[in-house]
Amino acid sequence: MRTLRYLILALPLWLASCGGPQPDNSAGGQQAPAAERPAYAMAIHGGAGTILRENITPEQEAEIKAALNAALDIGEEVLRSGGSSRDAVEQAIMYLEDSPLFNAGKGAVFTHEGKNELDASIMDGLTLEAGAVGGLRQVKNPIRAARAVLENSPHVLLTGAGAEQFAIEQGIDTVSSSYFFTQSRWDALQRAKASADQKTGALETPADYKFGTVGCVALDQEGNITAGTSTGGMTNKRYNRFGDVPVIGAGTYADNASCGVSCTGHGEFFIRYAVAHDLHALMSYQGMALSDAADHIIFSKLKPAGGGGGLIAVDKNGNIAMPFNTPGMYRGYVRPDGRYVGLYAEEE
Amino acid sequence: MSYTLAVHGGAGTIRRTQMTTEQEAAHHDALRLALNAGTAVLSEGGTAVDAVARAVTVLENAPCFNAGRGAVFTHDGRHEMDASIMCGRTLEAGAVALVEHLKNPVLLARAVMEQSPYVFLSGPGAMAFARELGLPEASPDYFFTPLRHEQLQQARAAKKIQLDHSDKFGTVGAVALDLHGNLAAATSTGGLTNKQFGRIGDSAVIGAGNYANNRTCAVSCTGFGEYYLRGVVAYDVSCLMEYAGLSLQQAAERVILEKQLALGGDGGLIAVDAQGQVALPFNSEGMYRGWARAGAPPVTAIYEAE
Numbered sequence: 001m002r003t004l005r006y007l008i009l010a011l012p013l014w015l016a017s018c019g020g021p022q023p024d025n026s027a028g029g030q031q032a033p034a035a036e037r038p039a040y041a042m043a044i045h046g047g048a049g050t051i052l053r054e055n056i057t058p059e060q061e062a063e064i065k066a067a068l069n070a071a072l073d074i075g076e077e078v079l080r081s082g083g084s085s086r087d088a089v090e091q092a093i094m095y096l097e098d099s100p101l102f103n104a105g106k107g108a109v110f111t112h113e114g115k116n117e118l119d120a121s122i123m124d125g126l127t128l129e130a131g132a133v134g135g136l137r138q139v140k141n142p143i144r145a146a147r148a149v150l151e152n153s154p155h156v157l158l159t160g161a162g163a164e165q166f167a168i169e170q171g172i173d174t175v176s177s178s179y180f181f182t183q184s185r186w187d188a189l190q191r192a193k194a195s196a197d198q199k200t201g202a203l204e205t206p207a208d209y210k211f212g213t214v215g216c217v218a219l220d221q222e223g224n225i226t227a228g229t230s231t232g233g234m235t236n237k238r239y240n241r242f243g244d245v246p247v248i249g250a251g252t253y254a255d256n257a258s259c260g261v262s263c264t265g266h267g268e269f270f271i272r273y274a275v276a277h278d279l280h281a282l283m284s285y286q287g288m289a290l291s292d293a294a295d296h297i298i299f300s301k302l303k304p305a306g307g308g309g310g311l312i313a314v315d316k317n318g319n320i321a322m323p324f325n326t327p328g329m330y331r332g333y334v335r336p337d338g339r340y341v342g343l344y345a346e347e348e
Numbered sequence: 349m350s351y352t353l354a355v356h357g358g359a360g361t362i363r364r365t366q367m368t369t370e371q372e373a374a375h376h377d378a379l380r381l382a383l384n385a386g387t388a389v390l391s392e393g394g395t396a397v398d399a400v401a402r403a404v405t406v407l408e409n410a411p412c413f414n415a416g417r418g419a420v421f422t423h424d425g426r427h428e429m430d431a432s433i434m435c436g437r438t439l440e441a442g443a444v445a446l447v448e449h450l451k452n453p454v455l456l457a458r459a460v461m462e463q464s465p466y467v468f469l470s471g472p473g474a475m476a477f478a479r480e481l482g483l484p485e486a487s488p489d490y491f492f493t494p495l496r497h498e499q500l501q502q503a504r505a506a507k508k509i510q511l512d513h514s515d516k517f518g519t520v521g522a523v524a525l526d527l528h529g530n531l532a533a534a535t536s537t538g539g540l541t542n543k544q545f546g547r548i549g550d551s552a553v554i555g556a557g558n559y560a561n562n563r564t565c566a567v568s569c570t571g572f573g574e575y576y577l578r579g580v581v582a583y584d585v586s587c588l589m590e591y592a593g594l595s596l597q598q599a600a601e602r603v604i605l606e607k608q609l610a611l612g613g614d615g616g617l618i619a620v621d622a623q624g625q626v627a628l629p630f631n632s633e634g635m636y637r638g639w640a641r642a643g644a645p646p647v648t649a650i651y652e653a654e
Contacts, residue, residue, distance in 0.1 A: 068508050128578050134548075135470065155579040159446065160471050162546030240473025241466045242445075249580030251554045268467040274555035277580040281587035297460065305439075329417045 018159035032292045034318040035145035040079035041219045041318040043333040046102045047212035048264045048310040051328025067331040085218035085226035093143040102214025108232025110189040116180040119245040120146040125225035133248035134159040140172040192236035215262025217314045227260035243267020249277035258283040265309010283302045294321035351390035352525045352624040354639040355382045357413045358518035359616040362634030372482045378410035379638040383646040390475035396524040396532035407520035414518025419538025421500035427491045430552035431457040436531030445470040445552040449485040464609035497617040505541035521568025523620045533566040549573025565591040571615010600627035
């Protein structure tokens with residue numbers, strides 16, 4: 001019975017890989033099987049969405065790739081010198097948060113009220129400890145606050161002004177709200193407000209949308225996996241909305257027994273499908289390979305439901321998967337045997 | 349096809365010797381009222397979503413449980429409540445966290461599911477949404493109970509967040525299978541006594557404290573929320589059924605009696621599957637719980653082996 005169910009699940013994937021009707025974003029750089037477990041492995045993302053070559057100048061593309069490469073450099077240096085996956089993930093994400101190119105930290109999108117509300121989470125695959133923060137307005141690097149929740153509090157999820165108070169008590173840097181401002185995100189809010197139904201706010205995912213969340217998953221030389229994610233959320237969001245990023249099991253999950261996962265996409269769908277935990281469960285309970293499980297969730301579960309987005313994942317053997325069902329996803333990985341950085345679906 | 353409903357009023361250190369006969373009776377009565385409210389919906393062919401919302405509303409209104417009226421106090425002496433609901437047919441979900449003054453947080457969670465494009469709202473923003481909808485509010489007096497206030501004074505004096513299991517947790521929840529074969533789950537809580545820093549537990553988190561999927565089961569959890577968040581407990585029960593082929597009872601026991609016990613997470617859950625089977629495992633000393641099916645009298649229980 002179990003074998004039969006596996007075959008039924010695997011069939012559409014096999015069809016897709018044979019050039020079936022489904023767009024196959026699992027080609028090229030999206031999968032990196034490892035022959036034997038490498039000393040370390042790390043993957044990052046800077047968000048998925050309507051990322052099309054025709055809308056991005058060569059200069060912008062070079063800038064984004066340089067930022068992704070810089071984050072990979074930072075994480076790889078930690079991992080190569082024997083550092084922990086937790087340090088690698090935190091430092092790579094801090095770099096992406098500090099870059100105005102991505103929707104996290106500086107450069108975060110604006111809420112309906114014209115504010116920035118930042119969410120982040122981190123999980124340790126060895127101990128299954130986790131920390132998450134939601135709705136921060138002054139913390140410069142939300143991923144640091146999430147790590148402090150993991151390490152220095154009995155809690156998992158702290159939010160709003162209370163979470164900010166905790167971060168300040170932990171000595172984490174705060175900034176004035178103007179620090180997060182970027183003209184492009186401000187303009188995006190004005191466009192979203194103009195086009196949204198005034199009664200309900202920005203409810204539909206626009207055809208042209210970038211989920212600019214950032215994330216990182218790393219496997220260190222000790223074999224420990226950490227996953228982390230950070231975001232400004234959704235442009236024009238209201239009512240202190242949280243997406244999947246502060247939700248352990250939705251936007252972030254890690255278990256040394258299987259894999260680490262960081263997601264980017266339409267957060268509401270990623271919560272309802274508990275995407276990050278689902279990948280762990282498909283591997284642990286059904287014995288699926290990382291790339292099969294990741295493709296199954298992104299293309300066979302989320303895409304039919306209308307959930308746009310993608311994920312990055314690293315398994316305990318150093319295999320990497322980076323599937324997405326949107327036109328593009330800023331992404332990259334590094335291992336001792338090589339490195340990859342890409343923006344679009346068709347990139348090799 | 350028949351209907352099934354299960355409810356809980358929290359798990360924890362519930363000792364027979366510490367309960368008066370009157371207290372026991374009050375808890376049994378409240379659980380039975382909730383079961384009656386839910387089965388009244390189900391027996392008429394109503395939806396599982398309606399039934400769990402009704403049952404949890406009754407439990408929120410009962411002062412003996414830590415949800416709605418009778419919610420525990422935060423460090424600042426306030427009530428910050430969390431709730432969630434999920435429909436197993438559509439996999440739609442709604443959740444709210446840290447709402448104040450709202451009589452029935454579960455109804456706001458339902459409104460988030462049905463009347464907003466979001467899944468998870470919190471704090472003042474969630475309350476702004478509740479006010480736009482005109483959901484009933486109440487003054488702090490309404491939520492006040494002497495027992496919970498006393499617990500806050502004790503926790504403050506000991507300078508601890510109530511994480512030591514010396515008190516029962518008291519979250520409430522309901523899971524249902526309706527006559528149409530649809531599942532739903534709802535959960536509501538006041539959280540931890542003396543909590544601060546905008547802490548949110550598992551009750552507001554889809555997949556952790558609450559989950560429903562017609563393919564597998566509906567689950568509502570109660571316990572040490574941080575461990576339930578880390579274990580993604582409610583969805584894990586579903587995954588073990590769907591991916592590992594376990595029965596509801598096997599999956600629920602694997603999660604509560606093996607995985608959560610190993611991690612250190614005290615508590616329990618209630619679950620119903622698509623065939624109407626019920627599982628109510630807990631690894632604490634007791635769990636306020638009850639269940640009902642068509643054509644049978646409702647059953648309520650508090651301690652182990654009842």
